[in-house]
Amino acid sequence: MTTTTNPGRSIRLFLVDGSPTGLLTAEIMNWTGHVLTGPRAKLGELVRRPEVARTGVYFLVGPDPDNNLRPLVYIGESDDVSARLKDHNRPETVDGPEGKGSKGGKDFWEKVCLVTSKDQNLTKAHVKHLESQLMRLARTLGRCTLVNGTDHDYINLPEADLADMAFFLEQIRTVLPVLGFDFLRDTARPPANSEPAQPPQESPHFALELLKHGVRAEAQEVDGEFIVLKGSRAREDWVGVDGGYQNLFRQMVEDGVLAPSGSGPRQFTSDCAFSSPSAAAAVVCGRSANGRITWINTATGQTYGAWQDQLVSSANLEEEIDFA
Template sequence: MTQGRSIRLFLVDGAPNGLLSAEIMNWTGHVLTGPRSKLSELVPRPEVGRTGIYFLVGPDPDNSFRSLVYIGESDDVGKRLKQHNRPEGQGGKDFWEKVCLVTSKDQNLTKAHVKHLESLLIQNARDVARCTLVNGTAHDYINLPEADLADMAFFLEQIRTVLPVLGFDFLRDSTRPASQPKTQPAEPQESPYFVLELPKHNIKARGQEVDGEFFVLQGSLAREEWVGTDRGYKTLFNQLLEDRILIPTDSGLTTFTADQAFSSPSGAAAVISGRSANGRTQWAVEGTGKTYGDWQDEQVSASTGQGLD
């Protein structure tokens, strides 16, 4: 079973929408984040003048389901942030609304370390594909001793752990974890397989809930076009077509070219159905006919030692 982690969060100015710092037990890294409107309060802080990695995050006007992200490094993050705060025509960047920076409490991060981290983070963000990167081509930087490479690999994993806790999901893995071998106990967050069938349209899809997300599995079928109202998941449906996660088939439907994560079973059901849908009733445990909602109720009751009413 995956071990728990302790993350210490501190509201620097006591406000939930102000500056926020985060630390993980037994990690030398320190994370500080806040809105661009608080930049005048963030820049004077001593940790901001250290060597580190930073993320500029803002909305993507062309895709409401993703963020625009710029990943950078500097031996004086505060100075670099002041440059990015200038108007676009003066070398700044207009798109960002939030900033997140990662430095080291023991100040042992060097310029070589953060250059290496920057290249890894840019490549990781591209592989995960949860955001639109503003960066140009990432340059590989591997000019580090073997021990330092191992330290930076650990540092990277801590960054990927803490950022989603702070609301930054663009580094969180979007692929469905492989199933546990039968000789090992399954992770408690891994669900059975679910199916959704629309016989009228010859549609069948399979899904699984893992780590709080609902994955529609590669090869599942969906409607060819959105037929519901302009509200709901129409934008996401069209975005999946544009990204070629959904591609047309010869039968007049579309198929998923890869496992795709959704925030809820209803979101997944809506994309498959081409209209708003209740995923709690439309998804059923494979081979049983038990709805997702009934299955989830059983899990909650079993965890408290109580039966269903």
């Protein structure tokens, strides 16, 4: 019988107008929080909902014209979220002789997500604390470009309230990726060497080598992400055709994740998570590459694709045994 190390969670999603691109609410069983999200085009409908007039935190999300790999995000709080959203819907600039910016106006965002409480027990102090913690996390994780100004710490809460808000924050981080907002999601990390031996289902180490160019990278799959390990080496420059993962390669160079090593190939300065083995292979090789055949299991010599196929076959065999 197959077992899991993490318990499942139940999240209730509701399409307010029956459309997957319209307003959507989300709730987690045994959590007092209530999440509402929708496109900016539906803001007129969203602000008329009763929960939007409550105290809460909210996220404005839109594309970054200078970086198509990360969204722009603004994190805010208010004791009347609807009023703040109306302010943010104004243009950033105002025509006229003074040419001053409109107070609170923001042009970049295309989606909004707000978190309030079903029991209405969130106070102004609670949401100010949540806002500060959310901003800190967003900057630390680096999955978005934060539009907010200077970070601020707000810890003026009783000990019991701090514990409640820590739990509330974790629920926010659980539900947002389900709604397509990944900027607060932790980057998966490989297990430390000091931890107990991995169960058979966990990913082995994979290697990709370009001996002619002095390139060798090692990687591991953790929690659905393909992670190239710190110290791995990659091609010095992108040598493939324009497009594909070229922008990802360039962005990683700009961010310092792929740093010059002084001897030709670049070096990963930290563990780096990719959406697929092929994305990782392309960055390592400096050109498009099929990660299912270029990453090799260092223990067995299998390709990544063969290893994954073996996992699927083993799962089918276990299912047949369970039903026998």
